[in-house]
Amino acid sequence: MKLKSKAYVNLLLVVIFWGLTFPVQKNILEGLSPVxxxxxxxxxxxxxxxxxxxxLGLKIxxxxxxxxxxxxxxxxGGYVFQTWGLVYTTASxxxxxxxxYVGLVAIIGPVVDRRIPxxxxxxALGVSLIGLYFLTTPETGFNFGDLLTALCAVSFAL
Incomplete structure (x- = not known):
């Protein structure tokens, strides 16, 4: 298998496993406290x-x-906010x-480096926020779990 093809397969596997963790955690949290x-x-x-x-001989x-x-x-903080938010919102x-957090890193990184994004x-961040708006339309709303998950994204970005 070519190196590039192997990279694409591995990326696909990462996305699949990352995506599966949300519904799995949602089910686990029905019987456990997030903390x-x-x-x-x-x-x-x-x-x-x-x-x-x-x-490994690592020195601290x-x-x-x-x-x-x-x-x-x-x-x-990211994991606590994420799992706590999952109690109140959907996995998707x-x-x-x-x-x-990816878009937030693109904005926070340059600010930390003292340069303009x-x-x-x-x-990219604007497009992501528009997607968030459409995801949380008035029918479903932006609930407490969404707020906690947004705090999770900020924590992960930092």
Whole structure:
């Protein structure tokens, strides 16, 4: 298989698995608290990663620990807002709103770098927001779960 074809197949698999996580999590959250669910997920990940850290010989410095804690706060905020929002909104709306972090990164990145976002970055975010508007038309509305999921997108972007 050509390298380019393999890349496309792998990208397709990532999209499929990423998309499937939303309805699966929605079903799981019918019986669990979002905070408990995330605590359980990340506790298992921590238990798996601790031995791997030693095997890989990774050294933790104060700088990397501080940076990791800051990134971890944004990441955990994203997951908590996402799973909490899934309790109040549909899986499809949650997936779309969460994916808005891509457009937010295109705007936040240049601001952090102290430069003006390009026309195309602003246009891309505008198109995404128009899509969000159509997704949350007056029939379905923008509910509390959508707001929580929007906070998730901001956390992931940061």
């Amino acid at each position: 408990f669910y995330n605590a359980l997920r990340f506790s298992i990940a921590l238990l798996v990663l601790i031995p791997l850290r030693k095997k 410095t104060n700088k990397s620990l501080t940076q990791g804690l800051i990134l971890g706060l944004f990441l955990s 709306k949650s997936a779309f709103i969460t994916s808005l 390009s026309r195309y970055q602003i246009l």
